[in-house]
Amino acid sequence: MDAKRLERLEKKYKKSADRQLETPPKKHGPGPGPRHGGPGRMGGAKPKDAGKALKRIFSYIEADRIKLVFVLFCVILNTVASLAGSYMLRPIINGLTEEGGSVQKLFGSIVLMAGIYLVGVTASYLQARIMIGVSQGALQRIRNDLFGKVQKLPVRFYDTNSYGDIMSRFSNDVDAIGEMMNNTIVQVISAVISVTGTFALMLYTNVWLTLITIVMLPLMMKAAGFVGKRSQKYYKAQQAALGTLNGYIEETVTGQKVVKVFCHEETAEEEFHYLNRDLRDKQIKAQFFGGIMGPVMGNFSQISYSLTACIGGLLCVLRGFDLGGLTVFVNYSRQFSRPINELSMQMNTIFSALAGAERVFAMMDEAPECEDKEDAVGIAEKDGRFYWEIPEEQEKYTYRKEQPELKPEVVLQNVYFGYNPDKTILKHITLYAKPGQKIAFVGSTGAGKTTITNLLNRFYDIGQGCISIDGIDIQDIRRDDLRRNVAMVLQDTHLFTGTVRENIRYGRLDATDEEVVEAAKTASAHSFIMRLEHGYDTMLEGDGANLSQGQRQLLNIARAAISKAPILILDEATSSVDTRTERHIEKGMDRLMADRTTFVIAHRLSTVRNANAIMVLENGEIIERGDHEELLAQKGRYYELYTGLSELD
Ligand SMILES: Nc1ncnc2c1ncn2[C@@H]1O[C@H](COP(=O)(O)OP(=O)(O)OP(=O)(O)O)[C@@H](O)[C@H]1O
Ligand SMILES: [Mg+2]
Structure with a gap:
């Protein structure tokens, strides 16, 4: 590709990528617009008012309040069981090392520990199972509300918003909310409980060793913040590039005939390669920074772990700290940072969900067609x-x-x-x-x-x-x-997925089969319908793609003719x-x-x-x-x- 062309492409697509990085535009200009899988979701884009969006998402979950309370109970039970289970190691190990420990006692402790873990596992299963129901129910309500709204919006809305943009609110944006509801909510609750519980148990086990963790914590947070910020930046760029690429694919696939008519296949391929390469570069960066989060945090956690082990060992030898206590403490020091790591990795999901939610709610808040007057005739x-x-x-x-x-x-x-x-x-x-x-x-x-x-x-x-x-x-x-x-045959024809008969009957739902045939005859559509493989029962798909343009018009006329x-x-x-x-x-x-x-x-x-x-x-x-x-x-x-x-x- 020559330099000039490359420059032109960069200019064209830089604009569209930038647009996608901004807060969701109301109206898409020309150029590759999003449709399914488009940039509507705007992964990583920061929401304007996170609190408000979050509150409104919760208002959809609230209907299942009782289930939610039960989920909360299960999360607490699971976290407490996991903490208690690991604490059980202390009496077990101490029982082994102390004199007078018996196999019976050991066995009893192990059974108790197994029991505690069993409770934890059951609670975790129930919590996952119920939470899926709750979040899917909430998504169903969101989609219902959104679709209900779509039916009430004035024609002006459709004239000023791209079809792809509206579609992506239903698909990508709602999906993003779902992803957050499914995982993140439970994880946040569990993380808060787990971190607090672990911290309390650490303090209870050994105050001095806890100090090491307290010193390490801000360092870890700083590192996580640094990497997280970077990865978020590249993640945004990756999503934008993905959106542009998807938009390009959509535009080229739907406009394939025009591409062929003007022999633009090669140019299309070139442009695609350019965009694809751009996506690859951005993905590499995003995934690299996303990927190093784990090892970086892991290193800090290792350092904290080794320090704890060394100093704990010294405490055992010099200060008579019990071995069981040391074992559970080093375990806790690992457990303490895990939820923080996990949450820092979830930031992108949360941000894209909130940005998606704002787009969904913005559409719900669009002004509908004005109400009829009270005394309307x-x-x-x-x-x-x-x-x-x-x-x-x-x-x-x-x-x-x-x-x-x-x-x-x-x-x-x-x-x-x-x-x-x-x-x-x-x-x-x-x-x-x-x-x-x-x-x-x-x-x-x-x-x-x-x-x-x-x-x-x-x-x-x-x-x-x-x-x-x-x-x-x-x-x-x-x-x-x-x-x-006022029956209307619009300038642009539209047919729905369904049989020919159903499409004609759309004009008046209580019309009999005879009336359908009568209307088809009035519209001169009867003879061609009879020539179709299944006559009036022929399925039409994709806006009547299997019919000629004129035949589509005849069906549209029949639909108007059947209405009285x-x-x-x-x-x-x-x-x-x-x-x-x-x-x-x-x-x-x-x-x-x-x-x-x-x-x-x-x-x-x-x-x-x-x-x-x-x-x-x-x-x-x-x-x-x-x-x-x-x-x-x-x-x-x-x-x-x-x-x-x-x-x-
Ligand atoms: N949704 C819209 N928003 C803004 N302007 C519009 C819109 N639809 C049409 N126009 C403008 O209104 C004018 C009249 O458009 P209209 O569709 O009524 O033309 P028409 O006479 O039906 O043309 P045609 O013979 O091509 O169907 C045009 O200049 C067009 O640019
Ligand atoms: Mg016209």
């Missing part, structure tokens, strides 16, 4: 007719109580809207759609056609103006009822379907929507020719309106689009 369906449900407290629309039947008459009055407050996309949109009418939106790419449909079913709320159905402001309608009654909604929006619904099939669908839909209102968006102008009114949008404004003939006669923008004249300028 509902819509009910009965025998194919629709009725307004005006609640008692609703004062604005009391007059509708007498004539509750809904007429799908859609009015937009002077609507202004922008996705961001600083940029207005739609300006001065006013239109009137009578029941049964077909209104078309045409206009160049980015003109704002899809944006209008986003407003009709309240994916976004408008900034200024009013949108009403049958005289009722859509802001005053219960959001669920509104969406149930009085208002239908088709956003480029037939853009990938051949013109003959399109004509068929049009006829079927016209029949279906005879007394309903349809909004159609299409670039292929032949599709909208028979619409009652065509709105020509340009830069978010309606610049021309009328039916096909009128617009052609005007010789304006529509004429240009229709005759292809605009391509010439």
Whole structure:
């Protein structure tokens, strides 16, 4: 790889690695973004407010309070048993060395010691078993809460956050929390008890020897801190490099067709090698520093051990310190530093879990779609007719109580809207759609056609103006009822894993099999479905990967056709379907929507020719309106689009 290219790569990926080292970004820019296994987990990244995150994690465990108390009891029992078990060595050894010791006494002590260890082992087994249940239960609740939240978030959230980032909160971040719950919590409790208990027993056994440990302790802590800090730094870098590499793999695998089309295989391989090498270098450093923690601590522990043994030996000879006491003491001096070592090695798990928890909780705290108004109007369906449900407290629309039947008459009055407050996309949109009418939106790419449909079913709320159905402001309608009654075929198709039948039925869950077939026929999907291997029972996976683009669109149309909604929006619904099939669908839909209102968006102008009114949008404004003939006669923008004249300028 030449130097220039290398420099460019370094610049590109340095940026992305740095980004991953920062606190989790809200929005991922272009470039390799994380998906599964991405840098979402941000191992080692320091959490902003560790205490708060920890408290909230505990609030999820709290539900199992009784089990937790039992775990605590088992941990204490286990630690105490282990301390007591090793203390038993003292009478055993003293019994052997002192005069008058008997085999019987020795045997008794050994049985007692075995008993104590057995209690310890049982407690440790129970504690592990119960703690797994507790932590998995907590994770289940976290995932439930998170998914519940995902269903309530506004479309704006999805438009501004990358899919990979959202995914990694469910996978990596939750996993990181789980790892900490499974191991670290018990370890911390056990370490605290063990260190305190050991220290007490050391003091009890011999105060002078304990002094050696007290002197060694700060030295050990300092060394652990030094190595730990280094390893944490490299561990962070390693995770960032891992994230970048994962992001790159994800991007290249999902975009494999584009890679092939532009023959970028070799470049992709080169870039991959570069990133892979970077990961290797960082991993070597991280693992080296992570790996030397053990030996360094081991050395200190050895020194402390030898000093204790030497001085203890002297005490035995000169001061009559008992041999049993010395044996248990040297054991304790080993035992004392072990939990401290183990905990220092757990710091990365704790940090990544807390950082993960913050990301999970940040998503849980995102503002959901605003609540319906207290007096929001509902819509009910009965025998194919629709009725307004005006609640008692609703004062604005009391007059509708007498004539509750809904007429799908859609009015937009002077609507202004922008996705961001600083940029207005739609300006001065006013239109009137009578029941049964077909209104078309045409206009160049980015003109704002899809944006209008986003407003009709309240994916976004408008900034200024009013949108009403049958005289009722859509802001005053219960959001669920509104969406149930505005069927939509979105510009980007989406199919769920499941059979063809299930996918069509998604439009109305109580539809019968006959209705499914009927809807498929309306959408001209029946004949191709029958040609599939298992007909309506064919499984669709990966967003309908085994279907053609046009077939996917037909299923999306069938899904909308099965819903009895009085208002239908088709956003480029037939853009990938051949013109003959399109004509068929049009006829079927016209029949279906005879007394309903349809909004159609299409670039292929032949599709909208028979619409009652065509709105020509340009830069978010309606610049021309009328039916096909009128617009052609005007010789304006529509004429240009229709005759292809605009391509010439
Ligand atoms: N989620 C969004 N956030 C911010 N701006 C957006 C968003 N979606 C669309 N826009 C902007 O709004 C404008 C109108 O987009 P819209 O999707 O309505 O166009 P369109 O007329 O449907 O185009 P096309 O024919 O390509 O589907 C565009 O300039 C686009 O950049
Ligand atoms: Mg669009």
